[in-house]
Amino acid sequence: MNEAKRPYVVCHMVPSVDGRIVTTNWKLPPSALAEYERTAQTFDADAWMIGRISMEPYAGKARVPSRKVPHPIPRTDFIARRDAESYAIALDPSGKLTWKSSSIDEEHVITVLTEAVSDDYLAFLRSKGVSYLFGGKTDLNLKKVLEKLRKEFGIKKLLLEGGGKINGSFLDADLIDELSVLVAPIADGAMGTPALFDAREGKGPARHLKLVSFEKRRSDLVWLRYKLKR
Numbered sequence: 001m002n003e004a005k006r007p008y009v010v011c012h013m014v015p016s017v018d019g020r021i022v023t024t025n026w027k028l029p030p031s032a033l034a035e036y037e038r039t040a041q042t043f044d045a046d047a048w049m050i051g052r053i054s055m056e057p058y059a060g061k062a063r064v065p066s067r068k069v070p071h072p073i074p075r076t077d078f079i080a081r082r083d084a085e086s087y088a089i090a091l092d093p094s095g096k097l098t099w100k101s102s103s104i105d106e107e108h109v110i111t112v113l114t115e116a117v118s119d120d121y122l123a124f125l126r127s128k129g130v131s132y133l134f135g136g137k138t139d140l141n142l143k144k145v146l147e148k149l150r151k152e153f154g155i156k157k158l159l160l161e162g163g164g165k166i167n168g169s170f171l172d173a174d175l176i177d178e179l180s181v182l183v184a185p186i187a188d189g190a191m192g193t194p195a196l197f198d199a200r201e202g203k204g205p206a207r208h209l210k211l212v213s214f215e216k217r218r219s220d221l222v223w224l225r226y227k228l229k230r
Contacts, residue, residue, distance in 0.1 A: 006146035007047070007158040011167055012040050012180040014221075019195045020188035021164060028184060032219040036182055039223055040159060043180070047087035047110075047149070048159040051166045052097055055090040059109075060100030064124045073122045075115040079152055080131040084108035087153060091166060093140055095121040102129035110153065112145050114138050142173050168199035171207055178227055179209060185220040 014028075014036050015021050040048075086107040090097055095117030102109050110131045116138050125132050133152070135145040149155045160170055170176050181196070199205050209226035217223050 004150075006143070006150050006175070007155045008177050009146070009158050009160050009170065009175055010043055010045065010178045010180055011160040011162075011170065011176050012036075012043070013161065013167070013196055014182045014184055015196045016184050016186045016188040018188050020190060020193050021196055022188075022190070022193045023184075026184065026186050026188070028186075029219055032182075032184065032221060035218045035221055039180065039182060039217070040161075043157060043159060045086075045157040045159045046155045047089055047107075047153075047157075048161055049089040049091065049166075051162050052090060052092040052094075054161075054163060055088075055092070055097060058088070058104050059090070059097040062098045062100045062124075062128070064098060064121055066120055067123050070119065073119045075134055077133045077148065077152065078122070078126060078131060080126075080129045081108055082153055084153075087149075087155060089149070089158075091140065091145075091162070093135070099125070099128050099130050102131075110149070112140060114140060140169075142170060142175055146175060164194035164196060164198035168197040168204075171197050172199040172205045174205075174207070174228075174230070176207075176228055178212075178225065180226075181224050182217065183222045183224065 013021060080102060088104045088107040088109050090111045092111050093114045095113050097111060099109060112133050112135050114136050115134055133145060133148050135141055160167060208229040210229050212225040212227055215223045
């Protein structure tokens with residue numbers, strides 16, 4: 001694939017030394033979280049992407065009303081605006097996020113759906129001014145999604161900050177260009193919790209990396225940057 005057809009994807013995360021990513025019980029100091037944001041800003045990305053569960057606190061809660069005059073809504077992409085300086089992208093295949101607004105801190109919201117979502121939900125998104133893209137009939141084709149983001153919104157660089165399954169799906173599809181990890185000085189030790197990449201059961205994709213840089217940051221974080229070998 002011609003890489004210019006899709007955004008350059010940087011997976012940017014804060015794992016523990018044993019690769020876990022659920023930070024709830026880590027009690028990271030505010031300086032560590034600030035360091036994550038500072039390093040993220042150095043990439044000058046046009047957009048960031050996370051999954052539905054991670055996006056719920058940002059989306060808020062609104063009611064999805066039933067339409068009074070129901071009629072089929074075509075399964076075509078809805079672009080509310082193309083001129084935003086930055087975009088917040090949610091992978092929400094089943095259409096469960098109940099957005100209160102079409103923006104997060106002035107970043108325009110794009111939600112990625114499958115064609116299985118209801119007409120009522122599509123009408124709700126339109127009423128809120130939330131842009132949406134279809135990534136497939138029942139499952140998301142991530143390559144297709146990235147190509148649409150580049151074509152429709154001009155997104156050239158994307159920060160992938162998803163959970164283990166989302167990151168794993170991108171890794172499996174060979175759609176990650178760069179890996180940026182701020183390794184937290186914590187040994188988590190929890191069995192069965194999400195890891196940095198959870199692609200599938202059994203044999204994983206096992207992508208090879210090339211170290212670009214390493215640097216000690218505040219709060220004993222170690223910033224490692226890798227390029228994916230192809």
